[in-house]
Amino acid sequence: MFVDKAIINLKAGKGGNGAVAFRREIYVPAGGPSGGDGGKGGSIIVEVDEGMRTLMDFRYKKHYHAENGEDGKNKNMYGKDAEDLVLKVPPGTLIRDEKTGAVIADLVKGGDKKIIARGGKGGKGNIHFKSSTRQAPNFAIAGEYGDELTVVLELKMIADxxxxxxxxxxxxxxxxxxxxxxxxxxxxxxxxxxxxxxxxxxxxxxxxxxxxxxxxxxxxxxxxxxxxxxxxxxxxxxxxxxxxxxxxxxxxxxxxxxxxxxxxxxxxxxxxxxxxxxxxxxxxxxxxxxxxxxxxxxxxxxxxxxxxxxxxxxxxxxxxxxxxxxxxxxxxxxxxxxxxxxEEEKIYQYEKEDKYRFTVHKEDDIFIIEGKFVERLLHSTNFDSMDSLSYFQKVLRKRGVIDELKELGIKDGDTVKIDEFEFEYYD
CATH class of the missing domain: 3.40.50.300 (P-loop containing nucleotide triphosphate hydrolases)
Structure with a gap:
């Protein structure tokens, strides 16, 4: 069957989480942090296969997920990067972002390829958060989310x-x-x-x-x-x-x-x-x-x-x-x-979503913060650690989240919700 158009959902891999670990060698009684970084999530790459003549492969399978990066390990060991997912398409395939209609790639000849969805970066292990005043940080950063988007594949046959x-x-x-x-x-x-x-x-x-x-x-x-x-x-x-x-x-x-x-x-x-x-x-x-x-x-x-x-x-x-x-x-x-x-000499740029994008709104008496970066920060926080809580608040201030809450009229004691977690706000 000849298929010349398909709509598919792409989800790149999430970066592995940074590790919280400490040196525990017998001769190092006051060992410092040794948590390694997480590995990079797999990207999704689309590549031309000259042997293909149709988009039939995408008729029934609509969702493609790349693997997540491996979490960091003890002894400053990095997590393994995930393998990229490569999707093969016929020559003459045009790829558009379904939401905006913007052209992401125009793949004309054999060997042409393009990264369509980038994997998330690995999170940093606790070794990165050691300082003169924080000798034993017991928190690390979760890996970044990979790109997720829906694209339209259009086949334009190559003929003179x-x-x-x-x-x-x-x-x-x-x-x-x-x-x-x-x-x-x-x-x-x-x-x-x-x-x-x-x-x-x-x-x-x-x-x-x-x-x-x-x-x-x-x-x-x-x-x-x-x-x-x-x-x-x-x-x-x-x-x-x-x-x-x-x-x-x-x-x-x-x-x-x-x-x-x-x-x-x-x-x-x-x-x-x-x-x-x-x-x-x-x-x-x-x-x-x-x-x-x-x-x-x-x-x-x-x-x-x-x-x-x-x-x-x-x-x-x-x-x-x-x-x-x-x-x-x-x-x-x-x-x-x-x-x-x-046409094939044009360079197409796909604008990635701002990874620090967030929204703040109020429902009844609850202030709700949404955005991948705040969710990632939340899941990186150890709420039993003052160091970790201090880092959490510092990032929220730096990225303008606290200012947004204040503009909406938040006061000490009000409830803030991120993801499924609720906590009281104190400036």
């Missing part, structure tokens, strides 16, 4: 040339004739429900990848008739062959067909409408096409668009068409190279 046009104009027949691809061909609408690829080889030894894009209809830019799914695959092509039924078997006007399809391209993305086009006037083997063909050529050649009269059924004109396409493709590729604006 795309065949576009209304349903049933002969695109699949052309692909089957000029390449070794075997698309389903029949005389009814939407025979092609997924894009098909084939390699064209001209008599001069040139070759390029040709994609049969499923038939577009009016409203495709709004998603009508699976329009978004189809149009997505046109975006990476360098050149378009616009196939038109010049015999007007569907009782449509060939010139109107051309204008309607181009309007859909423009409404979906102005960049698509600007792609170079060559028109293949198909079904010229049928009677009474001369008038339509003449009118089409007059109208389109005024726009500088080359029109080839062909018949996919009889192979008429196909050799001339694809010899010209090959030549034109080289010119387009040279222009792209000179302008240095290829």
């Amino acid at each position: 040339v795309g065949l576009i046009g209304f349903p049933n104009v002969g695109k699949s027949t052309i692909l089957s004739v000029v390449t070794s691809a075997n698309p389903k061909v029949a005389d009814y609408h939407f025979t092609t429900l997924t894009p098909n690829l084939g390699v064209v080889k001209t008599k001069y030894g040139d070759s390029f990848v040709l994609a049969d894009i499923p038939g577009l209809i009016e409203g495709a830019h709004q998603g009508v008739g699976l329009g978004h799914e189809f149009l997505r695959h046109v975006e990476r092509t360098k050149l378009l062959i616009h196939v038109i039924d010049v015999a007007a078997l569907e009782r449509r006007n060939p010139i109107e067909d051309f204008n309607k399809i181009n309007e859909e391209l423009k409404l979906y993305s102005p960049k698509l409408a600007d792609k170079p086009q060559i028109v293949a006037a198909n079904k010229t083997d049928l009677p009474e096409v001369d008038e339509n063909l003449k009118a089409l050529k007059i109208n389109l050649e005024k726009l500088g668009i080359k029109v080839f009269a062909i018949s996919a059924a009889t192979n008429k004109g196909l050799e001339d068409l694809f010899t010209y396409v090959s030549k034109k493709l080289k010119e387009v590729e040279e222009d792209i190279k000179n302008n240095e604006i290829e």
